[in-house]
Amino acid sequence: MDFQKSSDNKRITIYDIAKEAGVSASTVSRVLTNNANVRKEKKDKIQNIIDKYDFKPNALAKGLSDTKSKIIGIIAADVRNPYYAEVFVACESAAREAGYTVLLCNSLGMVEQESLHLQMLQQQSVDAIIQLGGRVDDLVSDKDYVGKVARITGTIPVVVTGKLDGTSCYRVQIDAKKAMDLLMSHLIGLGHKRIALVGGRKNVTSTYEKYKQYLKVLHDHQIEFQEEFFVEGGYNYQTGYEGMNKLIDRHIKPTAVIAINDFSAAGIVRSITEHGYRIPQDISVVSYDNTYIATLLIPTLTSVDYDYKTFGRKLVQAAINAAEDEEVPIQQLVTPTLVIRESSGPAAD
């Protein structure tokens, strides 16, 4: 067996198959799409030739002719963040099962990239677009972006994990209120009253909702809200680290900390450890996303899980249904669950 680079291996087409089978291209197309009757005898013959050459129809041509590319474009904030990686992989699997392919683009924190990606996906004639994070996380939707998306939704359905006021995007969101409830009940059940919330920005919808719910739960339990216990910041290691340092340095030590995600939790763990406190004996740490980071740290993190498989399936389902003009709910919620690990325990004192 010898595999040589057969230099100009002209791609085989439906016509080549047709000629060899002694039929017309239409007939070959019929057995390919399998949506018209072809005499069994011919059908078998054609199929054999197709198999023999391992022929696969050109998706571009197919897409051009029936104006369906069977591709779903996905714009993610950053797949290097395991949260997005999990969601993306879940979407990819769900899409594949439904016979669709996914095209991934990352905006990497450059919001202007999102517009460009939108444009590119449009050019590629994707059948639907799913946007994971980025501008759709904004509490107040960017006007410019809304305009761009609104323009697109006329032709291509767009599904987002957040929202985009003024557009007809479909929304599949994580139930942020419930996510906060899970953490708060867990902590309050362990006797915590001095609970800090570290990381996240209030101009991000999901964070804002968590914050609101945090206040509400405190209030429901007659625990007074302490301003200093909410440390706004970002969503990465560094901001978690700095946020926690700030708290401890100011001598306002909480007995429990809710991190906005696993990354910031890692920074928080570092800060606490550096200050000589133990987790969870002195301070409990809990977080959101339940990415593998939660299992890598010492101690392992109690974290809120989203059932990524279901999340991805809902996103893709919405995208495909919308693309195929079927009924799609404007908004769907994904219910989070709590995974308890080593980082949370009874309140100190």
Added chain:
Amino acid sequence: MDFQKSSDNKRITIYDIAKEAGVSASTVSRVLTNNANVRKEKKDKIQNIIDKYDFKPNALAKGLSDTKSKIIGIIAADVRNPYYAEVFVACESAAREAGYTVLLCNSLGMVEQESLHLQMLQQQSVDAIIQLGGRVDDLVSDKDYVGKVARITGTIPVVVTGKLDGTSCYRVQIDAKKAMDLLMSHLIGLGHKRIALVGGRKNVTSTYEKYKQYLKVLHDHQIEFQEEFFVEGGYNYQTGYEGMNKLIDRHIKPTAVIAINDFSAAGIVRSITEHGYRIPQDISVVSYDNTYIATLLIPTLTSVDYDYKTFGRKLVQAAINAAEDEEVPIQQLVTPTLVIRESSGPAAD
């Protein structure tokens, strides 16, 4: 401002532009591709109309007609692994700069998926394929897969991060020998002699090469190789954890451990910590990949970095050059560097 879903927003084409401008479609095409002369006056008029409708040419049609899709297909083992995520993002950026789009598929450990993805990418008429990990990591290439790929390379260039014997794939690899040298010099320089190598399988090329080099360096320094110090395993947290447990439980405590990647390093750190040893005072831990995991752990990990940006650029460059029939070296090496952090220190005793 009111954005309504203008239900059947027929996609605008080059003909619509042409009609409105009172010219032929070819002329519009000319200003679009900008590779033929059009009288400035007309050109401006056409451009205005294009801008007015924010018209973007259909990439499918374009790809069909000039048989170049400007898409690079990427098959990754699993983007949830930050190593692949880093490489992918680097490829995506490099591709975008060169005017290409990338299509990502993950095989998620299911080798049969790789063949299917290959097929799918072929159907999408991608201009080139980049495969990151998976079967191209095998020390002995899978015969079946080799056949499939060899068939494809006739039409579509394939670039891999490993190798695929018997095919004409282009190879862009990390210099595994050098990567091991960096770690070994570092450790030996710190006085370590009892150095264990935990994780990885010898049927994976890069691991095999590291193993060989490990033996060589030991030999060069007249350090006797101890069989038990090489603990074969996988590439994740669990295998790192179990591998290290095995070492310690057998009372063959090394003074330094080389983890096959950051994931297994995390497991190793856990095992060491659980056994009551300190890092690096009792045991140093170093690893490969330098993903963000290395900075999240306590202690932070000394790890071998690959300069992902360059890695991605080389992969994409090779892919594009090959697609455009330019000269491409069959094999290229990426030179790793060492990032020293908290997890490594002078040998105990």
Added chain:
DNA sequence: GTGAAAGCGCTAACAA
């Protein structure tokens, strides 16, 4: 049941 022909939206060779 099957083939001929038109068309999907674009580019490029050829005339004019």
Added chain:
DNA sequence: TTGTTAGCGCTTTCAC
């Protein structure tokens, strides 16, 4: 400089 024409590879009427 510009328009006409012929594809790119496939699907889908419309006749037969």
